[in-house]
Amino acid sequence: MAKNKSEETPLMQQHKAIKEKYPDAILLFRVGDFYETFNEDAIIAAQVLGIVLTKRANGSASYVDLAGFPHHALDTYLHKLVKAGHRVAVCDQLEDPKEAKGIVKRGVTEMVTPGVAINDKLLENASNNFLAAVHFGGDVTGVSFLDISTGEFYVAQGNIEYIDKLLQSFKPAEVVFAKQQQKNFRATFGTRFYTYTMEEWIFTNTYAEEILLKHFATHSLKGFGVEGLTAAIIAAGATLHYLKDTEHPHLQHIAAMQRIDQDDFLWMDRFTVRNLEILNSSVENGHTLLKVLDNTVCPMGARLLKRWLVFPLRDIHLINERLDTVAFFIRETDLAHALRSHLKQAGDLERLVSKIPLRKINPREVLQFARSLQQVQAIQQLLNNTSNEYLSQLNGKLDPCATIMDRILQEIVENPPALVNKGGIIQEGINAELDDLRRIANSGKEYLLQIQQKESEATGIPSLKIAFNNVFGYYLEVTNTHKSKVPAAWIRKQTLANAERYITPELKEYEEKITGAEEKIQSLEIRLFDELLQALQQYIQPAQLNAQLLGRVDCLLCFAYNAVQYKYRRPNITDSYQLEIKDGRHPVIERGLPAGEAYVANDMLLDKTQQQIIILTGPNMSGKSALLRQTALITLMAHMGSFVPASSAEIGLTDKIFTRVGASDNLSGGESTFMVEMNETASIINSITPRSLVILDEIGRGTSTYDGISIAWSIVEYLHDMTPHKPKTLFATHYHELNELENKLDRVKNFHITNKESGNKVIFLRKLAPGGSRHSFGIHVAKMAGMPPQLLQRANEVLAQLEEKHIEAPLQKNVKNLTVPTTKLQLNIFDAHSDTFKEMRDMLESVDINRLTPVEALLKLSEIKSILK
Structure with missing residues (x-):
C-alpha cells in the first residue's frame, strides 16, 4: 500500500525529496555519526558492503529497509560501491545539529561515479581515471577524455576506427553519450565500458561552446587548437556538463584542452595494441611491454609512460x-x-x-x-x-x-x-590569539591545581578538590568535616549528603577563559x-x-x-623506407627467460627495393611469432624515444604499424574466426601507406585450406604489385606453397626459423635463415603437449601416406577409418600451367580490394571455391 507523505517521518520525507533528484544513484544519507541507506539502496549496500540489513519504523504503520556504517568509514565503503559499478551520492548535514531548528538541513555534497573519482582508494597511482564522452556526428565522431583527479583534458574527432583505438588506449573508467545512441554505441564499441546516457540536447554545438567558453573564461576556443572540430567540441561540452550534474562545481584545475591529432603519432589500431600486448597480456599475470619498460619512480612518470607507449611520435x-x-x-x-x-x-x-x-x-x-x-x-x-x-x-x-x-x-x-x-595543525607563532588559547587550554589543569593548593593552604582544608560539571562549571568541593572552615566569600552552589560545593570569583573568571577554548582553537585552526x-x-x-x-x-x-x-642501444631514426635491425631481441620474452638463458637474437632487413616482403615459415613453437612481434616492438620503442633491444637499429620513419596475429571468434557479435580475420585484414589493406609496417601471422587459417591459401597468396601479390605503397611486410605462414612467390615476385624473400633433428627429437634453434621451410613438426608439438602415443603413431602413418602421394591420389586402403575425403585433398593449385589456377587468378586480379565489402569478399571466395570443385 502506498504511503501518504503525512505518514512518513520528517527525516524520511527529507530523504525522499533528495533521492528523487538522484534516482539512479545510491544515496548515502548522513544521520548523526552514520551514513544510512534506505529501501532499495539499503538492499544493494548490504549485499555489496556485507553490512547488516535491518528495518525501522517510518511513521504510523510502515517500515523501511535500513543499512548504514560509521561516517569515518566512508572512504572504505565508498570505494567498494564504486568499484562494484554503482553511482553514489553523498548527502551530508549542511548545518550543526546543535544549532538546527527542526530537522537538520541536508544536501548532496559529492557525486561519485567510476569516471569521476578523486578518492585515493578509488585511483591507481600508475593509471589515469578518465571520463570519456562520445558524440556520434554522422561521418565524424567526437570524443573527449577528462581525468578530474589530474586535470588532463583531451579531445579528438575522426572515423569510428580512430575513436575505437582512442577508447582502447585511454581505457576510460566511464563513457557518457546521448540516450538515443545506446544501440549505436553498443553495436560500434560493444559492452567493454561502464556507460551512462544523457539527454540529446546536451550534445549540441551551441550548448557545448557555451559551457566551454564559460568554464575557460575565454571569448573563443581558437587558443586550444580545436576551432572547427565540432564533434570533438560537443563531446568536450558534454563532459563538463556531466561534471556539473555530478556536483563538481570547483574545477579550476581543468585549465586547458589538448587536441589529439592523429598525424602527430605513429598509428596502431586497437588490434595491434592488443596483439603486441603493449598494455595487457593475453594470459593472466603475463608480462606486457608496459610492465617490462616501466621503471619510473613517480606516479606522474608512470601515467605518462603509458601514454607514450600508445602514442609514439612521428x-x-x-x-x-x-x-x-x-x-x-x-x-x-x-x-x-x-x-x-x-x-x-x-x-x-x-x-x-x-x-x-x-x-x-x-x-x-x-x-x-x-x-x-x-x-x-x-x-x-x-x-x-x-x-x-x-x-x-x-x-x-x-x-x-x-x-x-x-x-x-x-x-x-x-x-x-x-x-x-x-586540531594541532598550525605551528606556534603564526597567530597570537591561537597561541593564547593553546596556553590557556594546555595550562588549565596546572592552573587549577595551583588554585586548589593555594585555597587549601589558606583555609586549612586538606581534602579540598576542584571539579567540573555541566550545570555550574568549575567548583570547589568541601567535605562536611571541614565546611566550618569555608570563607564567607565563597558562594555555595550545591549541597550533597557528605559535602558542599562552592564557586569563587577567581574560579569563575578563569572558567570563562578555559570553557570553549578547545572549540575556539578548532574553529580558529580551520579558519587559518x-x-x-x-x-x-x-x-x-x-x-x-x-x-x-x-x-x-x-x-x-x-x-x-x-x-x-x-643492454639496449640507440636506434637511428632516418627519413628512409628501410628497416634494418642487427641482433634484435624481444623486450618482453627476454625478461621472462630463466636465469642464465640467453635470448637468441636475429637480424631483420626490410626495404622497398630488394626485400619488401618476407615470407616466414618454420616449425610450430620455433619462434616465428616472437620474431614478428619483436620487429614491431623495436620499431615502436624507437618512435617513443627509447633505446631498443638490439646491437644496432636503423629505422625508417614509420607512420603506422599493423598486426594481424592469431585467431579468435567474436561470438557475441555473431562473427566467426574467419570473419574476424578478414575484417582485421581488410582494415589493414585499406589503410596502408608507404611508411607502414605490416605484420601478418597465419592469415587464412580460419577457413578451408584452399580458401586460406588463395587469400594468403592474393594478399602477398596485392601488397607487392597492386598497391603503389609497397609497405614493409612480415608474413608468417604454415602454407608452404607461398614459398613459390619468391620466384614470381621480385621483392618477396623466403626465410625460415631453423631447427635441428636429433633422433626422434626436434631442437628449435630460433635462428632466422634464408629459404623456405617444408615441415611444421605439428606431430612433434602434439607429443610435447602430451597426446597419447597411439594417436601420435596413427598421425605419423597418415602423414607418411599423404606425403608419399603428395595428396593428389587416393590414399592407400590400409589407412583405415579416415573420415576426411580421400581424393584430391590438397590440389597443387599453384601450377602456373593449370587452367583452374589461371581462371581463379584472373578473377582475383579483377577484384578492387579497396572497394570490396566483407560480404562481397565472402561471395568471391564462394566463386573461387566452386571453380576449384
Whole structure:
C-alpha cells in the first residue's frame, strides 16, 4: 500500500525529496555519526558492503529497509560501491545539529561515479581515471577524455576506427553519450565500458561552446587548437556538463584542452595494441611491454609512460630530442641518480594539485605538496647550466612556487593529522590569539591545581578538590568535616549528603577563559587552514606544469635506466623506407627467460627495393611469432624515444604499424574466426601507406585450406604489385606453397626459423635463415603437449601416406577409418600451367580490394571455391 507523505517521518520525507533528484544513484544519507541507506539502496549496500540489513519504523504503520556504517568509514565503503559499478551520492548535514531548528538541513555534497573519482582508494597511482564522452556526428565522431583527479583534458574527432583505438588506449573508467545512441554505441564499441546516457540536447554545438567558453573564461576556443572540430567540441561540452550534474562545481584545475591529432603519432589500431600486448597480456599475470619498460619512480612518470607507449611520435626532431636526452642521462650517471632520488620523494604532485580547488586536500597532503615543491626546487638546481638543450628548456619552465612553499612549511606542523577537525595543525607563532588559547587550554589543569593548593593552604582544608560539571562549571568541593572552615566569600552552589560545593570569583573568571577554548582553537585552526587553501588557488597552474615536467624527466630517466640494465642501444631514426635491425631481441620474452638463458637474437632487413616482403615459415613453437612481434616492438620503442633491444637499429620513419596475429571468434557479435580475420585484414589493406609496417601471422587459417591459401597468396601479390605503397611486410605462414612467390615476385624473400633433428627429437634453434621451410613438426608439438602415443603413431602413418602421394591420389586402403575425403585433398593449385589456377587468378586480379565489402569478399571466395570443385 502506498504511503501518504503525512505518514512518513520528517527525516524520511527529507530523504525522499533528495533521492528523487538522484534516482539512479545510491544515496548515502548522513544521520548523526552514520551514513544510512534506505529501501532499495539499503538492499544493494548490504549485499555489496556485507553490512547488516535491518528495518525501522517510518511513521504510523510502515517500515523501511535500513543499512548504514560509521561516517569515518566512508572512504572504505565508498570505494567498494564504486568499484562494484554503482553511482553514489553523498548527502551530508549542511548545518550543526546543535544549532538546527527542526530537522537538520541536508544536501548532496559529492557525486561519485567510476569516471569521476578523486578518492585515493578509488585511483591507481600508475593509471589515469578518465571520463570519456562520445558524440556520434554522422561521418565524424567526437570524443573527449577528462581525468578530474589530474586535470588532463583531451579531445579528438575522426572515423569510428580512430575513436575505437582512442577508447582502447585511454581505457576510460566511464563513457557518457546521448540516450538515443545506446544501440549505436553498443553495436560500434560493444559492452567493454561502464556507460551512462544523457539527454540529446546536451550534445549540441551551441550548448557545448557555451559551457566551454564559460568554464575557460575565454571569448573563443581558437587558443586550444580545436576551432572547427565540432564533434570533438560537443563531446568536450558534454563532459563538463556531466561534471556539473555530478556536483563538481570547483574545477579550476581543468585549465586547458589538448587536441589529439592523429598525424602527430605513429598509428596502431586497437588490434595491434592488443596483439603486441603493449598494455595487457593475453594470459593472466603475463608480462606486457608496459610492465617490462616501466621503471619510473613517480606516479606522474608512470601515467605518462603509458601514454607514450600508445602514442609514439612521428616527428624525427622530437624523437631525437628524447633519444639525445636518454644518451645524456646514460653518460651523466651521478646526475641521473640524483634526479631519480628527488623524483621518488616528489609524490603525486599532479593529484595533490587537483584536490586544492575541490577542497579535498587535507593538512597532511598540503605539507606533502610543499615537500614536492622542495623536490622541484632541488631538481631545478641540479639542471641549472645543463648542456642538454631539451633539459635546459624544461628546466626554464619549472617553478618551485617558493612563496607558498615557504608559507606552508612555516604554518603547518611537522606531522599534522589527516583531518582538519583533529586540531594541532598550525605551528606556534603564526597567530597570537591561537597561541593564547593553546596556553590557556594546555595550562588549565596546572592552573587549577595551583588554585586548589593555594585555597587549601589558606583555609586549612586538606581534602579540598576542584571539579567540573555541566550545570555550574568549575567548583570547589568541601567535605562536611571541614565546611566550618569555608570563607564567607565563597558562594555555595550545591549541597550533597557528605559535602558542599562552592564557586569563587577567581574560579569563575578563569572558567570563562578555559570553557570553549578547545572549540575556539578548532574553529580558529580551520579558519587559518582555509586561508592557506585560498592562497594555494593561485598556484594551481604552475604546480600542474611542474608535475607534467617531472613526469617527462622521469620517463626519460626510465629509458636511460632500461638501456643500461638491459643492454639496449640507440636506434637511428632516418627519413628512409628501410628497416634494418642487427641482433634484435624481444623486450618482453627476454625478461621472462630463466636465469642464465640467453635470448637468441636475429637480424631483420626490410626495404622497398630488394626485400619488401618476407615470407616466414618454420616449425610450430620455433619462434616465428616472437620474431614478428619483436620487429614491431623495436620499431615502436624507437618512435617513443627509447633505446631498443638490439646491437644496432636503423629505422625508417614509420607512420603506422599493423598486426594481424592469431585467431579468435567474436561470438557475441555473431562473427566467426574467419570473419574476424578478414575484417582485421581488410582494415589493414585499406589503410596502408608507404611508411607502414605490416605484420601478418597465419592469415587464412580460419577457413578451408584452399580458401586460406588463395587469400594468403592474393594478399602477398596485392601488397607487392597492386598497391603503389609497397609497405614493409612480415608474413608468417604454415602454407608452404607461398614459398613459390619468391620466384614470381621480385621483392618477396623466403626465410625460415631453423631447427635441428636429433633422433626422434626436434631442437628449435630460433635462428632466422634464408629459404623456405617444408615441415611444421605439428606431430612433434602434439607429443610435447602430451597426446597419447597411439594417436601420435596413427598421425605419423597418415602423414607418411599423404606425403608419399603428395595428396593428389587416393590414399592407400590400409589407412583405415579416415573420415576426411580421400581424393584430391590438397590440389597443387599453384601450377602456373593449370587452367583452374589461371581462371581463379584472373578473377582475383579483377577484384578492387579497396572497394570490396566483407560480404562481397565472402561471395568471391564462394566463386573461387566452386571453380576449384
